[in-house]
Amino acid sequence: MAETKMKEISLKPFERGTERLFELFDNKIVLISYIILTLVFLIYLPLNSSRFTQQIMTNFFFFVVVCLGLNIIIGFAGLLNLGYAAFIAVGAYVTGILSATYGINFWLTLPFSIVAAIIAGLALAGPTLRLRGDYLAVVTLGFGEIVRFTARNVEFTGGAVGLIGIERPVFFGIVLNQITHFYYMFFILALLAIITSYRLRASRLGRAWEYIREDEDAASAMGINVVSTRLYAFIIGSCFGALAGSFFAVKMTAISPESFTFIHSVMILLAVVLGGMGKIPGVVLGALFVTLFPELSRGIGQYRMVIFAFVLLVIMLYRPQGIWPDRQGISTKL
């Protein structure tokens, strides 16, 4: 109790302001009614909105899924993955190749996409995590480039042009080819990602991640296998990315190596850091920001990346807990 008082006094004015704003969500009834209102709003939105709005919202849902995936790796387990876009690419290419070249039904490609992500995750994180977690950052950075390079230089991925003519998925006899279809598809996907994230965090595995992040030695002494627990986080996070990639492939019907660059990895990372690593509502908020930012910032064009970098630096230096303050005070240490 005394500790929380101390914390509140030491908060900076800006933090106090946002804390008060977010206090609204502490009340359970208020919170639930907000959630229901948001859901109803999002379900009704496509019925009377332009294609442009739906497009942006679909993008947003896509970002929610990938950001939550990266959040498992960075926020829950405290590992840095700088090539996350490559895992999205793995999923997208597996689905793309299987459905465009071999004509396999989209839904049947999903397990293959997950298996590919698991293999990639094991190959990268397996040898690296045994050593030092921060090697992983460089290895994933390299992997991001290698995947892109390979996709551009081998034949079965369509080279630099990429894959075109990926078949639209069929869902109970309906061919999903309207933006509204994809809006709902990604909406459900995002909801599932959010629920899965919450369930994961509350699970035994989730608590083990938190323990390791806070005190690795203590966790190890309590019988948690640090390496394999982290490996799980990396692989589960990668699977989120690969699945999102598969759905991305059928939505776009064409994918190219340039859809999965380092910049994309950084955007996703920025969303997670901005929202506050490990905090699910914060990450959703971060995803919203990253989706809207390019739309809002068309005027500044070429300065965008400089501003991104600057924002990232400022957040890390002055507000490492992200824009959404943590009420329980668990991950402020992160």
Place this chain on the structure above:
Amino acid sequence: MTLWDILLQQLFNGLLIGAFYGLVAVGYSMVYGVIKLLNFAHADIYMCGAFCGLILLTFFAPNIGNTWFGIVVALLISMLVVGILGVVIQRVAYQPMLKAPRLSILITALAVSMLLYNAVLLMTQGQVRAFRTGIVDESFFVGSLRMTDTRMVLLISALLLMLILHLFITRTMYGKAMRAIALDHDTCRLMGINVHKIIALTFFVGSALAAAAGIMAGVHYGTVHFFMGFLIGLKAFTAAVIGGIGIIPGAMLGGLFLGLLEAFATQIPFIGTAWKDVFSFAFLILFLIFKPHGILGRRVSERM
């Protein structure tokens, strides 16, 4: 050309490229040694060094620019300027984060790297710039080995820089302090070492060497561009891991080793020049699996 000649030629090429890798790898390794940070910005510091050299050479061109003397002056000034840049980055971005968790400081390093990269991208409009030295390059043969003046000078000066660094680390008080800080910050403070000053010095030396490598790469390839740091950053990191991260002679050896490996890999028909980057990355993964502590590394378990 016989196979032997080709191999000899590749040996020379490999040594030269490996020397560049080594010079950059040393910076990674030194910084990792003192504050246990993978300095992502290091590759961009290398790139900034190359551009700094380009600006200085253009500036000197009317007077002394077209001589080796001009290049050396430009090299030394760039090393100084970029070294100071490294210290500024350390002071502004890394110093406040020293007590923060490892993940935060890694992300900070990434942000600094992106900032430098995109700043240079904006300033150069993303164009590839010619790095003209104006030196007439004579080529000569040693046996069947074809060499040029420039490449000879580059190789010798890179090796010379490594030698100077090695003497600095092993023979001076500052070098001793650096090695001590790598072991234990708090004890060093008790022994009267100004830890922050030595960390700053480490960044200065590492950045200066990266700048030197950048200019040498500019002279060697004849062009500089904003993305030149990315790949060499990855390679230099690989080199540092191969040599055992935190160990400075290891980084140099690792660099030379990786350079040679790549040069010979290009001769293997299946790999060729196109796939040599993939090859060295695969090699990094293999090294992490089978010899994770590097050639010179001891078995120490360190945690993130």
